[in-house]
Amino acid sequence: MKSTDKRGDIIQAALELIAEKGFHGAPMSEISAKAGVAAGTIYRYFENKEVLINELHQELEKKITEHLQKDYPVSQPLRERFLFLLRELLRYFIKNPLHFRYMEQYFNSPYGISLHRERLLSKHDNHDIVMDIFDQGIEQQIFKELPKAVLFSLAFGSMIILMRDHILGFFTLDDFLIKQVSEACWDAVKR
Amino acid sequence: MKSTDKRGDIIQAALELIAEKGFHGAPMSEISAKAGVAAGTIYRYFENKEVLINELHQELEKKITEHLQKDYPVSQPLRERFLFLLRELLRYFIKNPLHFRYMEQYFNSPYGISLHRERLLSKHDNHDIVMDIFDQGIEQQIFKELPKAVLFSLAFGSMIILMRDHILGFFTLDDFLIKQVSEACWDAVKR
DNA sequence: TTTCCAAGAATGAACGTTCACTCATTTTAA
DNA sequence: TTAAAATGAGTGAACGTTCATTCTTGGAAA
Numbered sequence: 140m141k142s143t144d145k146r147g148d149i150i151q152a153a154l155e156l157i158a159e160k161g162f163h164g165a166p167m168s169e170i171s172a173k174a175g176v177a178a179g180t181i182y183r184y185f186e187n188k189e190v191l192i193n194e195l196h197q198e199l200e201k202k203i204t205e206h207l208q209k210d211y212p213v214s215q216p217l218r219e220r221f222l223f224l225l226r227e228l229l230r231y232f233i234k235n236p237l238h239f240r241y242m243e244q245y246f247n248s249p250y251g252i253s254l255h256r257e258r259l260l261s262k263h264d265n266h267d268i269v270m271d272i273f274d275q276g277i278e279q280q281i282f283k284e285l286p287k288a289v290l291f292s293l294a295f296g297s298m299i300i301l302m303r304d305h306i307l308g309f310f311t312l313d314d315f316l317i318k319q320v321s322e323a324c325w326d327a328v329k330r
Numbered sequence: 331m332k333s334t335d336k337r338g339d340i341i342q343a344a345l346e347l348i349a350e351k352g353f354h355g356a357p358m359s360e361i362s363a364k365a366g367v368a369a370g371t372i373y374r375y376f377e378n379k380e381v382l383i384n385e386l387h388q389e390l391e392k393k394i395t396e397h398l399q400k401d402y403p404v405s406q407p408l409r410e411r412f413l414f415l416l417r418e419l420l421r422y423f424i425k426n427p428l429h430f431r432y433m434e435q436y437f438n439s440p441y442g443i444s445l446h447r448e449r450l451l452s453k454h455d456n457h458d459i460v461m462d463i464f465d466q467g468i469e470q471q472i473f474k475e476l477p478k479a480v481l482f483s484l485a486f487g488s489m490i491i492l493m494r495d496h497i498l499g500f501f502t503l504d505d506f507l508i509k510q511v512s513e514a515c516w517d518a519v520k521r
Numbered sequence: 522t523t524t525c526c527a528a529g530a531a532t533g534a535a536c537g538t539t540c541a542c543t544c545a546t547t548t549t550a551a
Numbered sequence: 552t553t554a555a556a557a558t559g560a561g562t563g564a565a566c567g568t569t570c571a572t573t574c575t576t577g578g579a580a581a
Contacts (some may be wrong), residue, residue: 145557163354167541177558179543188541247438252498259500285510288500289492293514296491300483307443309450309479319476323484327518336531358567368532370569379567 146184148174158240225321293327337375339365349431416512
């Protein structure tokens, strides 16, 4: 059974290698080998390694956004929507640890930092489920009186390290623990 | 005025380059150039790059520990000691952003992960100010009923991202904000 | 005090390796 | 038959590290 979706094979191989070994531990030669494709073939689908890295990030982000939008309790109180987001993000990453490891790498690279900067500082109009929650929490004075970026770090900073340590096997985030830590994050941002 | 402490020059150059550009963005050739030393000279003081990276980490950790121990309010209630630690850690890193950036790189590398694993899982007897607080918070039932590693992530995860975003200029952690975010971290772990 | 020299310190060109990327050639498929 | 797709050996740049050579220095000898 030979795959005909070479682009998909390359993306998948890159995801696995980069998530496990980092950008510098994933040479194009290994990516092509893992994808079952010649070295030069990658360059028919991606202009260079940087483009491959960015397109892979975009695909993952799309999948994550889709997961979060599914069953999102639009009309429930802010607290329930906040907890839903944290819980589902944790669940998504627990089910897809490679996606988390990749996003973490990306987040800690120049690519990710400039994207983060854009998101926090520029006023792009396309409303984001996550940003909406923070805007509302501030406006309705449910959250502490702190800059949005600070509230954001308070809530998601913990979550990132928690996911990291779950994947590293320091503890196991089961449904009960997910509930507890989501509520702890809520405690951190709520007034 | 020529420095005679070549080892110190090399360590300092490595700190600056690695903090700014990461392990892979800091070739030995650039480190030696910045230190005002020939390429081969580094190898008189450090067996190889990995050893240099680890010794630099140890020096930074020593400085940070010394800062935290200074004026540590041993006999004050747990809450005050917890807030002291967070506040002083934030202050230290604000004063020494390169140290933070380096520690972050290290933390996100295989070296840092295996060290983290050792610290969390092995029972090394040398009591650490930080670990003591968590042990006591759990024992005295002041903290939420969660694994120590989870409480740890809840408190320090936020802090790491906050520092990162402060250094990236997304907001400015002044004394007032430091107080607010330290208390928010307390809210996250306290019952 | 001056001269000399041995040994440690420092040098930087060179080496082997690895990497991202190219392109002449071959394979595929319509 | 032919154009697009795929191949993989080849290229040059960059890297960590080595080592034959040069420089420095402090004490012994004159």
